Amino acid sequence: MKKYFRRQLMSIENLIKDTVNTVGETTYLAPDIPNKKMDNALKAFGTAINPKYVIAITDSTLFKSAREGIIYTGEAIYINELLKKPRKILFKDIVGVEKNYFEVTKKIGPPTKKNEVMIELINNDIKVRVSSVTSPYGTLDEIVLTGLNEDAFGDLIQKIIEEIKTNVDATKVTDQHRPLSDMSENTKLNYMKVVINYIYSSENEIDSDKYSQIMSLVAQNSLSLESRSSLRPYIGSTEKKENTTVLLNILKDNCIKEESNFELLKLSLLKDILNLFFKNNESYKWEEDKFILDFKENLNIDSKQVVGIIELLNIDKNIIKNKMNDNQIKKTMTDISAQAVSVGVPLAAIYFSGSVVGVGATGITSGLAALGMGGVIGLSSMATGIGMLAFIGVGTYKGIKKFSAVGESEKNTQRELLLQHIIKNQQLSITFMIEDINEVTKDLISEVGRTSLNQQKLARYAEMMRVMTSAAKKTSNKRESAEKEQISIAIPKYLNIERLNELTSSATNQEIEKHILSCYEKEDINSIDKNREENSKERIILKENLSKSNLEQLKAEFNNIQYDTVSGATKAALKNSAKNILGHFSQE
Incomplete structure (x- = not known):
C-alpha cells in the first residue's frame, strides 16, 4: 500500500471525539452510548435532536441519568441545566471564547479559585457563561454544570473555532450508527475490493x-447482483486489482457524501483483514504483515486498537464455538462492550460489516435487543407460560419446575437465533457461489466455442470452477454443522435415565427408548470433595458427531414423550415417587 492516503482536514466530529472525555466526569461516546442514556438525554433536553447524529454526551447529573449536561453533534452543542430551558449553540455562531478565573469565599478556610468559560456568539451583545459553579457577579445568561472541567471545555470550543476558520466543511454531521449493509453499493463494492487486495x-x-470467506461477507452485507458481477472478475485475477490507497480515498469520500462514519468503516475493514490473517497465519504475528502495518499507519490506527480488535474477535468467535447459553451470551456482550471502551474501539466497528461467525449487523442488533441490550423489549418475551402462571401461581409453578427438574436446562434462545442467521447467511453464500459458477461456466463454454482456443484462459476458467465448487461444498458442510447444532439445542445433553424409563414404559414407546439410548454414552466424572478425597460418578451424555437425520429423529422422539415439558417431567417424577412408596410398603 503506497503511503499517500489523502488526509482531509479534521472534522468537528473527530475533534470532539478526541477530546470530549476530558470535559466532564462522565462521558458517553457514540456509537456506544447506552440507549437508556440517549433516551433520557433527548427527552430531558426537549429539542429535536436526531439520535443518529449524536457524537457524545457529557453527563453532569449526580446519579448519571444523562438528563443534564451537554449533547454534542457535528454542528452544535446542546446544554441542559436543571430547571432551566435547554440551550442550543451552533458552532458557526461562535466568534470567540475566553476562560476566566475568580475566587469563591467560604465561611471557613481560604477562598477557592474557580474557572468559567465565556462563549461569545455572533450578533449578540451578551456572552454565554458555562461553569461548574454559580457566578458571584450575578451573570444572567449562565449555565452551571456539576463536574465540568472548564479548562478542557474552553480548549475544545477554541479548537472548534480554529478548525472552522480553516475548514468550511468541518461542521458536517454524520450517522454514527449506519452499518455497511445500509450503505451505497459503491461503498460496499470498494470495501470488498480492499479485503480482496489484502488477500492478494x-x-x-x-x-x-x-473465496468462501469473501462470499460470506458479501452475503452478510447484501451486495446487489450488479455489484457481485463487478466483484467476480476482481476476485478471479490480479490484473483487475486497483490501488488500495485510491480505494480508501473513495471510501472516505463516500462516507462524507452518505453522512456516514469513516472511523467505524476503517476499523471494521481492519477487523475483517485481521480475521483473514489469523485464519491462515495462526503461527505468525500481525506485526510481520506489511499490508496490515501500512494500513494501520496510513489510517492512524493505534497498536493498542489492533490488539483490542484481535481480543474482541476471539471473544466474538467464542459465543458460537463454546455453545454459550443466553446468560453467557449476555455476560460476554457486556464484557465485549467494556473491553471495546478500554481499547478505544467502538463496539459498532466489530459488527459494522457483520460478525466474523457469519451473522449480519441486523442479526446482531436484533439479538442484543432481545437480550435487553439494544432496545426496549416487547411483551412477547414475557408471555411464555403465562397461562400456567395465572392458573397455579408463580410460587407453585417454580415449585413444579424444581420438582420436575425442567428448570435445570439453560435458555438457548439467542444461540438458536444466531444459528438461524448463520444458516441463512450460508445459504445465501451458496446461492451467490452457484451464480458465479454458472457465469464462469458460460464464459468457459463461450471460450471452448472459439476457433482458436486460448489454453491459458481455459486453465484459468477451470481453476476458478474448481475453487468455486470446492468453496460451495465447504460452505454447505458448515451450514449442515450449524443446522445440526440448532437441532441439538432442543435435545438434552445429559440424559435422566429414570425420567426416560417412566416416559417410555408403555410397549409402544419401547423402540423410542432403544433409539434414544443408542445416541447416548456413559461419561465418568472425577471430583475432589471438601475432605480432598477423590470421588467418581457417572452420567449419560449425548454422543458427538451424530448425523443430522439422527438428531432430527431424537428431537421428534423427545417431543413425542414430552421429556422436557413440565407435564411430562412431572408425570415421570410422580410415577417414580409412587414406585418408591410402593416398594417401601412391599418391603415392610
Whole structure:
C-alpha cells in the first residue's frame, strides 16, 4: 500500500471525539452510548435532536441519568441545566471564547479559585457563561454544570473555532450508527475490493477457503447482483486489482457524501483483514504483515486498537464455538462492550460489516435487543407460560419446575437465533457461489466455442470452477454443522435415565427408548470433595458427531414423550415417587 492516503482536514466530529472525555466526569461516546442514556438525554433536553447524529454526551447529573449536561453533534452543542430551558449553540455562531478565573469565599478556610468559560456568539451583545459553579457577579445568561472541567471545555470550543476558520466543511454531521449493509453499493463494492487486495498482498490466487470467506461477507452485507458481477472478475485475477490507497480515498469520500462514519468503516475493514490473517497465519504475528502495518499507519490506527480488535474477535468467535447459553451470551456482550471502551474501539466497528461467525449487523442488533441490550423489549418475551402462571401461581409453578427438574436446562434462545442467521447467511453464500459458477461456466463454454482456443484462459476458467465448487461444498458442510447444532439445542445433553424409563414404559414407546439410548454414552466424572478425597460418578451424555437425520429423529422422539415439558417431567417424577412408596410398603 503506497503511503499517500489523502488526509482531509479534521472534522468537528473527530475533534470532539478526541477530546470530549476530558470535559466532564462522565462521558458517553457514540456509537456506544447506552440507549437508556440517549433516551433520557433527548427527552430531558426537549429539542429535536436526531439520535443518529449524536457524537457524545457529557453527563453532569449526580446519579448519571444523562438528563443534564451537554449533547454534542457535528454542528452544535446542546446544554441542559436543571430547571432551566435547554440551550442550543451552533458552532458557526461562535466568534470567540475566553476562560476566566475568580475566587469563591467560604465561611471557613481560604477562598477557592474557580474557572468559567465565556462563549461569545455572533450578533449578540451578551456572552454565554458555562461553569461548574454559580457566578458571584450575578451573570444572567449562565449555565452551571456539576463536574465540568472548564479548562478542557474552553480548549475544545477554541479548537472548534480554529478548525472552522480553516475548514468550511468541518461542521458536517454524520450517522454514527449506519452499518455497511445500509450503505451505497459503491461503498460496499470498494470495501470488498480492499479485503480482496489484502488477500492478494501475500498470495497469487484466492483459494476455496478465502473465496468462501469473501462470499460470506458479501452475503452478510447484501451486495446487489450488479455489484457481485463487478466483484467476480476482481476476485478471479490480479490484473483487475486497483490501488488500495485510491480505494480508501473513495471510501472516505463516500462516507462524507452518505453522512456516514469513516472511523467505524476503517476499523471494521481492519477487523475483517485481521480475521483473514489469523485464519491462515495462526503461527505468525500481525506485526510481520506489511499490508496490515501500512494500513494501520496510513489510517492512524493505534497498536493498542489492533490488539483490542484481535481480543474482541476471539471473544466474538467464542459465543458460537463454546455453545454459550443466553446468560453467557449476555455476560460476554457486556464484557465485549467494556473491553471495546478500554481499547478505544467502538463496539459498532466489530459488527459494522457483520460478525466474523457469519451473522449480519441486523442479526446482531436484533439479538442484543432481545437480550435487553439494544432496545426496549416487547411483551412477547414475557408471555411464555403465562397461562400456567395465572392458573397455579408463580410460587407453585417454580415449585413444579424444581420438582420436575425442567428448570435445570439453560435458555438457548439467542444461540438458536444466531444459528438461524448463520444458516441463512450460508445459504445465501451458496446461492451467490452457484451464480458465479454458472457465469464462469458460460464464459468457459463461450471460450471452448472459439476457433482458436486460448489454453491459458481455459486453465484459468477451470481453476476458478474448481475453487468455486470446492468453496460451495465447504460452505454447505458448515451450514449442515450449524443446522445440526440448532437441532441439538432442543435435545438434552445429559440424559435422566429414570425420567426416560417412566416416559417410555408403555410397549409402544419401547423402540423410542432403544433409539434414544443408542445416541447416548456413559461419561465418568472425577471430583475432589471438601475432605480432598477423590470421588467418581457417572452420567449419560449425548454422543458427538451424530448425523443430522439422527438428531432430527431424537428431537421428534423427545417431543413425542414430552421429556422436557413440565407435564411430562412431572408425570415421570410422580410415577417414580409412587414406585418408591410402593416398594417401601412391599418391603415392610
